[in-house]
Amino acid sequence: MSTPATPTPLVGIVMGSDSDWPVMEAAAQALAEFDVPVEVDVVSAHRQPDKMVAYGRTAAERGLRVVVAGAGGAAHLPGMLAAVTPLPVVGVPVPLAHLDGMDSLLSIVQMPAGVPVATVSVGGARNAGLLAVRILAAGTDALAERLRTAMLAFQDDLRAQADAKGT
Numbered sequence: 079m080s081t082p083a084t085p086t087p088l089v090g091i092v093m094g095s096d097s098d099w100p101v102m103e104a105a106a107q108a109l110a111e112f113d114v115p116v117e118v119d120v121v122s123a124h125r126q127p128d129k130m131v132a133y134g135r136t137a138a139e140r141g142l143r144v145v146v147a148g149a150g151g152a153a154h155l156p157g158m159l160a161a162v163t164p165l166p167v168v169g170v171p172v173p174l175a176h177l178d179g180m181d182s183l184l185s186i187v188q189m190p191a192g193v194p195v196a197t198v199s200v201g202g203a204r205n206a207g208l209l210a211v212r213i214l215a216a217g218t219d220a221l222a223e224r225l226r227t228a229m230l231a232f233q234d235d236l237r238a239q240a241d242a243k244g245t
């Protein structure tokens with residue numbers, strides 16, 4: 079008897095700590111309701127920077143179409159992933175004990191032009207999952223290729239600006 083092949087995940091749900099899961103599981107639930115295959119992982123931007131960069135750089139080639147990233151506090155995971163993948167990144171500000179998630183929200187939402195993160199509300203993981211479903215429903219490969227090219231050009235510009243400043 080052959081076992082059915084596991085479908086390739088289309089959405090990567092990542093979070094800075096396993097302590098974020100009680101919030102982030104609502105994203106997985108929403109995607110499950112639409113039978114979208116997902117992968118779930120803990121990828122901490124500051125504790126596992128190499129893993130974070132590798133995850134972002136390989137996400138598209140591994141077949142992912144959207145990344146849903148949640149983190150709390152100094153929540154740089156969604157923004158840093160958006161810097162290394164051309165995939166759409168949906169950011170979920172996870173509320174922690176202090177500041178009611180305002181720190182998480184501001185860390186994720188206030189991205190500079192050129193590195194977009196679609197930020198949902200504090201604790202809004204269900205909407206993040208539903209937004210990923212909408213993005214999947216609207217995808218076209220030709221546009222994705224143009225986006226990839228534009229992103230490479232944007233990164234070249236950023237590097238040139240940094241060189242000009244001597245940083």
Ligand code: RP5
Binds near residue numbers: 151
């Ligand atoms: C962030 O620090 C994580 O995303 C999490 O929200 C928060 C606390 O992490 P733990 O101390 O519970 O591992 O990076």
